[in-house]
Amino acid sequence: MDDFRVVGSDPVVTLYPHNYSKVPEIYEQLQEASQGQPWKAYLKEDLPQEFHYQNSDRIAPIICAPESGYTFCTTKKYPNSKIWSERGDVSGTHGYNNADPMMRAIFIAHGPKFRSTTSALGAPTEYQDKNINxxxxxxxxxxxxxxxxxxxxxxxxxxxxxxxxxxxTSKADSIRDFIRGHFRNIHSLLV
Structure with missing residues (x-):
């Protein structure tokens, strides 16, 4: 912890080395520590494209990102976090990879520019073959x-x-065309 400053948590954590020449060494240690764990360490330039982080000077040189369902947090910020895990409490957060289906939200719109139908965000392929409505x-x-x-x-x-x-165009049909033609294969299920 003396080699870098930790910024952020819940769920992603970023590391700013005090000496930038130590970035490769710290990154290598994190790579080893993450083996078999539900998180990955990334160098800023190697982040997945969907993070949209590469082109910002506000992003740290090292980023640790957990899988959905996990978070980096400190006992200073969350002094009762151990109690949560022992009780099995469920809570939510955001900030995971936005390509993860668990990060999707519900978009509902009504009005003259939106078609009235029973369209909705649908089911992933694995559900479509089963008897799920x-x-x-x-x-x-x-x-x-x-x-x-x-x-x-x-x-x-x-x-x-x-x-x-x-x-x-700003015509009403452009929204319908955009939504109808652009959004076809959903990967989340509304029940």
């Missing part, structure tokens, strides 16, 4: 960065520059 229409997950553009488009507003998917 799924919606008639399945959509691919909507990225959180696209919600702003969908809402702006529904309100006939021109969105400010952002990282979401751009619409070709």
């Amino acid at each position: 799924t919606p008639r229409e399945l959509h691919r997950p909507i990225k959180l960065v696209d919600v702003y553009n969908i809402v702006a488009n529904a309100l006939d507003l021109t969105p400010a520059p952002n990282h979401g998917t751009k619409f070709k």
Whole structure:
């Protein structure tokens, strides 16, 4: 702990070495420590693309990211965390890899620019072959960065520059076309 400063927790933790020449050494130690564990250590430049972290100067040189269901936390921030695990308490958090199906949210919209149907976010392929009642229409997950553009488009507003998917037109059909054509294969089940 003397070689670096830990920033953040819950669930991802980032490490800022006091001496940047020690980054490879610290990273190698973390790689060894993570073997068989539910977390991975990454160098900033090696992070998965879906993290969208590589191009920010605010990201530490070393990032430790757990699998869903695990978190890095300190006893200083959560003094009763041991008690939680002993009791089997369930809690939630965000900040995991956004490609993980557990990180998906529910998007519900109603209004003249949204088609009225029993469409919904549907079931993953493994559920479709079983006798599970799924919606008639399945959509691919909507990225959180696209919600702003969908809402702006529904309100006939021109969105400010952002990282979401751009619409070709602000007409009502563009939302329907975007959602209908762009979001097909969902991987979460609504019950």
